[in-house]
Amino acid sequence: MGSTEQLPKMQYRFLGRSGLQVSVISLGGWVTYGGHVGDQIAFDCMKAAFDAGINFFDCAEAYAGGKSEEVMGEAIKKFGWKRNDLVISTKINWGSAFGSNPVNNGGLSRKHLIEGTNASLKRLQLDYVDLLYCHRPDRNTPIEETVRAMNYLIDQGKVFYWGTSEWNAEEIAIAWQHATRLNMIGPVMEQPQYNMLAREKVEKEFALLYENYGLGLTIFSPLKTGILTGKYNDGIPEDSRYANAKDAFSKAKAETYGDEVWKKDIKTARELKPIAEKLGCDQANLAMAWVIKNPNVSSAITGASKVEQVTRTVQCLEILPKLTDEVMREIEDILGNKPAPLTRRF
Amino acid sequence: MGSTEQLPKMQYRFLGRSGLQVSVISLGGWVTYGGHVGDQIAFDCMKAAFDAGINFFDCAEAYAGGKSEEVMGEAIKKFGWKRNDLVISTKINWGSAFGSNPVNNGGLSRKHLIEGTNASLKRLQLDYVDLLYCHRPDRNTPIEETVRAMNYLIDQGKVFYWGTSEWNAEEIAIAWQHATRLNMIGPVMEQPQYNMLAREKVEKEFALLYENYGLGLTIFSPLKTGILTGKYNDGIPEDSRYANAKDAFSKAKAETYGDEVWKKDIKTARELKPIAEKLGCDQANLAMAWVIKNPNVSSAITGASKVEQVTRTVQCLEILPKLTDEVMREIEDILGNKPAPLTRRF
Amino acid sequence: MGSTEQLPKMQYRFLGRSGLQVSVISLGGWVTYGGHVGDQIAFDCMKAAFDAGINFFDCAEAYAGGKSEEVMGEAIKKFGWKRNDLVISTKINWGSAFGSNPVNNGGLSRKHLIEGTNASLKRLQLDYVDLLYCHRPDRNTPIEETVRAMNYLIDQGKVFYWGTSEWNAEEIAIAWQHATRLNMIGPVMEQPQYNMLAREKVEKEFALLYENYGLGLTIFSPLKTGILTGKYNDGIPEDSRYANAKDAFSKAKAETYGDEVWKKDIKTARELKPIAEKLGCDQANLAMAWVIKNPNVSSAITGASKVEQVTRTVQCLEILPKLTDEVMREIEDILGNKPAPLTRRF
Amino acid sequence: MGSTEQLPKMQYRFLGRSGLQVSVISLGGWVTYGGHVGDQIAFDCMKAAFDAGINFFDCAEAYAGGKSEEVMGEAIKKFGWKRNDLVISTKINWGSAFGSNPVNNGGLSRKHLIEGTNASLKRLQLDYVDLLYCHRPDRNTPIEETVRAMNYLIDQGKVFYWGTSEWNAEEIAIAWQHATRLNMIGPVMEQPQYNMLAREKVEKEFALLYENYGLGLTIFSPLKTGILTGKYNDGIPEDSRYANAKDAFSKAKAETYGDEVWKKDIKTARELKPIAEKLGCDQANLAMAWVIKNPNVSSAITGASKVEQVTRTVQCLEILPKLTDEVMREIEDILGNKPAPLTRRF
Secondary structure, rough: HHHOOOOOOEEEOOOOOOEEEEEOHHHHHHHHOOOOOOOHHHHHHHHHHHHHHOOOEEEEOHHHHHHHHHHHHHHHHHHOOOOOOOOEEEEEOOHHHHHOOOOOOOOOOOHHHHHHHHHHHHOOOOOEEEEEEEOOOOOOOOOHHHHHHHHHHOOOOOOOEEEEEEOOOHHHHHHHHHHHOOOOOOOOOEOOEOOOOOOOHHHHHHHHHHHOOOOOOEOOOOOOOOOOHOOOOOOOOOOOOOOOOOOHHHHHHHOOOOOOHHHHHHHOOOOOOOHHHHOOOOHHHHHHHHHHHHHOOOEEEEEEOOHHHHHHHOOHHHHHHHHHHHHHHHHHHHHOOOOOOOOOOO | OHOOOOOOOOOOOOOOOOEEEOEEEEEOOOOOOOOEEEEHHHHHHHHHHOOOOOOEEEOOOHHHHHHHHHHHHHHHHHHHOOOOHHHEEEOOOOOOHOOOOOOOOEEOOOOHHHHHHHHHHHHOOOOEEEEEEEEEEOOOOOHHHHHHHHHHHHOOOOEEEEEEEEOHHHHHHHHHHHHHHHHOOOEEOOOOEOOOOOOOHHHHHHHHHHHHHHOEEEOOOOOOOOHHHHOOOOOOOOOOOOOOOOHHHHHHHHOOOHHHHHHHHHHHHHHHHHHHHHOOOEEEEHHHHHHHHHHOOEEEOOOOOOOHHHHHHHHHHHHHHHHHHHHHHHHHHOOOOOOOOOOOOO | OHHHHOOHHHHOOOOOOOOEEOOEEEOOOOOOOOOOOHHHHHHHHHHHHHHOOOOEOOOOOOOOHHHHHHHHHHHHHHHHHHHHHHHEEEEEEHHHHOOOOOOOOOOOOHHHHHHHHHHHHHHHHHOOEEEEEEOOOOOOHHOOOOOOHHHHHHHHHHEEEEEOOOHHHHHHHHHHHHHHOOOOOOEEEEOOOEHHHHHOOHHHHHHHHHHHOOEEEEEEOOOOOOOHHHOOOOOOOOOOOOOOOOOHHHHHHHHHOOOHHHHHHHHHHHHHHHHHHHHOOOHHHHHHHHHHHOOOEEEEEEEOOOOOHHHHHHHHHHHHHHOOOOHHHHHHHHOOOOOOOOOOOO | OOOOOOOOOOOOEEEEOOOOOOOOOOOOOOEEEEOOEEEHHHHHHHHHHHHHHOOOEEEEOHHHHHHHHHHHHHHHHHHHHHHHHHOOOEOOOOOOHHHOOOOOOEEEOOOHHHHHHHHHHHHHHOOOOOEEEEEEOOOOOOHHHHHHHHHHHHOOOOEEEEEEEEHHHHHHEEEHHHHHHHHOOOEEOOOEOOOOOOOOHHHHHOHHHOOOOOOOOEEEEOOOOOOOOOOOOOOOOOOOOOOOOHHHHHHHHHOOOHHHHHHHHHHHHHHHHHHHHHHHEEEOHHHHHHHOOOEEEEEEEEEOOOOHHHHHHOOHHHHHHHHHHHHHHHHHHHHHHOOOOOOOOO
């Protein structure tokens, strides 16, 4: 375990109202594993994460055209981890890499959910995933069809819990309505973006879902693609994601450096620096701890392309108790984006 | 892909309100594959269809005594097509070829639906079909038994969606009523005959089903056994289906050439000729485009015993945008068989 | 097919309101196959039955301690009959031969129904039976537990339809009530004793079940253990079942020869003789035809320890059309046991 | 069978309102098999129990870190017992021995119930257990999740009946409410502690559950860890469990010898001695018979680390008929702990 011995003890939270526990920090394989990061580095990062107590590893059929799942599956096998010690997820909706025709290789139809999940399990070399996400809504498929297919996969023993990623509150509520009417299992978790700069969905739109459906969150982008680490405060550093943008989304974002959105975000990042210094941590840890402070967040999914990133991230657990009411108020004053409370009731 | 490169881009439609997409033109194996057309021709036609973007291949246990399924299964294997790129259907009700006793080898009983589907999957060399049809109603079996058996097959993973072929609207509504009461999946699609000369079922009888149940149509006989191509306008040509009628239905029809029904249909076919000429296409393409113009038609199933037939059929997609309101009115005036709207409401 | 060529054409009936068809005459393996009749004779009888168009073969775990199932399974394999041409049944409740402890090896508990059916299928060398009966009621097990276990077996694909044998009407109604509440499949058929001398259950007690639940009957003992053949009219012949009684029931019955019950039954048998003569058949065929005349009887189960018995029994189908209203009235006058109609309604 | 020939005939009871029968005396593997008792002794005890008619063997994933299940599975295999002659149970909730991380290796989440049961079945070398218990409540997991997972395991054929161990009446009622709403199977049995010194749960708290849900009890600790045998009346004997306490619970209890609880219990044990003498049995048998006298007790689970203990325990069946109303009143006077009847009604 070596260098991880002095890491803070990992914390675990129940995934919403379910009986499943996930580490509050988890490791995702989005733009990294199977993609621009070599396999050995992916293995090292996963091992460092596991040794640090991270039990939840997040994937998707769409990440690196399926290679991300293959690398994760290989790591699990290679390290001989017990399946019962792990919470493995994947997401279905964007499987066009697996067909010669995009038709029916994406979306949340019964066909693609079943075919896609079977293919993901094969790549992962697993009999089941703990969590299966609908990767974005599919507004062409009736939500009832999706709810039924997810329950079919659960009944087949291929999935333990299902959820959504970046669905709207109304869509989640509709899924629950169908599940309730059909005596089926509703979506247990949602995977939204959440960080100091993007709070509307988690803090306002989903407000009623936590109590009504026991929804848990496994949030992504806690550092807003690195902006909240402060590293873009004075331009795009050479070794950063935006300097070597490989995916269309990153390229587009890199090209707009300097525009109003960047300026506003960087201003916030700069103002948060003194708070981090006062708490004795770097800005990344402050941003991570702030996300985890929200009790509706079951787990914050992080990426890592170096072992050091994993261990540094876990350090944020030491900052967590330092986020007193007063510190939180100071941060709130800087952010200035606290969503107004929901007034409607249904 | 060769000769198909200059073909119009295939269009895909959702199968009714489901999340499954089918090519608007599909290939069926009725009197052809496994029957009077050699295997090599069947393979060539299927390849041409696939290359043209056709993803939906339709079959039935009754076609050519099961050989049609065998040829389709062989083609899928031979060409190494990915299962997720295909929408494969079959139909159960007429399996008497598979027993020494017709009893229980036909109909929509739980026994025949399960035994028949297992046998079809074996002939197709597949683990599942995307679509399973009840091939005609079975008025001796309670519809509830059929609904339960279809859902059983879906639960077993052997079928993704189920539907009917040539059922009455009332029978489809009753199937939905049972499915709803039992929290089961109702019939998603119906396969009726539909063409310029046979419109009552699709345009009148089923009118309420599209909105109420999201019913999709995969219609057959878009050319009315060739009559709408105009080739029978001046008698039965030597190389036509009716000249070499092999099945009882074709023989009977050939023998009545010249009677009132033939006369009326041929008169219509002749009058449509100038429209086709004006649009710069042959009559077959006009008839195909007219069928596809109906948005309730998810796919029009065509037969082909020559590769040229496949590619020619796909050409109809170029005619589709030319079917303006005015052209449609002209056609309507010639057909003179537009069904009166439904006045009853339930 | 040889000697069976001149046999009347077999008739098939739907099993109650289900979509399954059974031959009106069927072959059972009660005291015979695997028991006092040698395997070769059993094979010959089954072949003769199959050649005569009989498609329904009835068995039970209790018959000959499981050997009856083994012989039937062996015959099916030996003759290479197609599974889809056959309707095979078995019955669970009396499996004490299969344990060292009678506890849990009988009854209609979830445990014995599942364990018993699995064991029966193994003896039959089959993946499924078409029909599974609860062999007598089990008043110690809640009917709901039995309904659930039967539906579990159907869901597992091990059974297509389930029913009861010698249950009371109230018990069948309760099973249907549970099945309806739970959206499960209710009992489709009941197997009672039914013959000219035992009519109460079929003609009175079950009267409401045919219409309300679509109950079908597969009756046993159409000849009242041979009494209706007239062979016991003048004592117990040497080669008869009662002369060589091997089971406790037959022994007990043989010992009471001459008592009031025997006297009354034999008087009836004697009086029916002239009717048979008038119709040009033997008394066995008259008794068989009379049973089949009842449209609620889907199939009459017969035993046979000689090939001739099978073919002779099938001859009764020729008598069936001769059972005119007038002949039926004459028979009724002799029997004098027509049950009074049900007056209660629920 | 040797020495067991003169044993009283075993009695069997239905497990609550279910159709399953269990011997009123059963053998459990708590602190013994796989633990401080050698395998050969475990085998001998199990064989003695089976020969004495005991058909119910109770286990848990938590007993001896899974070794208890391994030993039981080995015994079943070794002696060639028929599966249908046995009622085998296990319990899930405490599987931390099977992971490197306690997270998700305990509790009643869908994940642990499925993973834990699969692991238990592997250790037991069985395809299914007859009974699966929730080993204590898990107040972090919604009861609905547990009810669904238990029904999933039943649907998979891995479990026949499910129940609870040491749940509160309210928790059991909530489980039934969810099961009823979802058309699922509710908990059939509860496994509480029950003996002359601990009566509140069985005689008062659960009072309404027997009639309302048909709850059956498989009670443990009928001798209150030996105190009711009278062996601790004059101190802790050298060869007793508390003298060589190996588990934390036993150690803690041993250390409090002499405190008020011990004193009160020993006083009762001493006063019961004359009753046992009058009935001609030892105190252990009196305590066992008293427990079995309660008709809500389906089975009393006993431990045994010597064959003699098994056979001696079974002797209690001879005392059972001697527990007349008068003797029961005498015992009641000594115990002085009869729970007041429930006055609330729901």
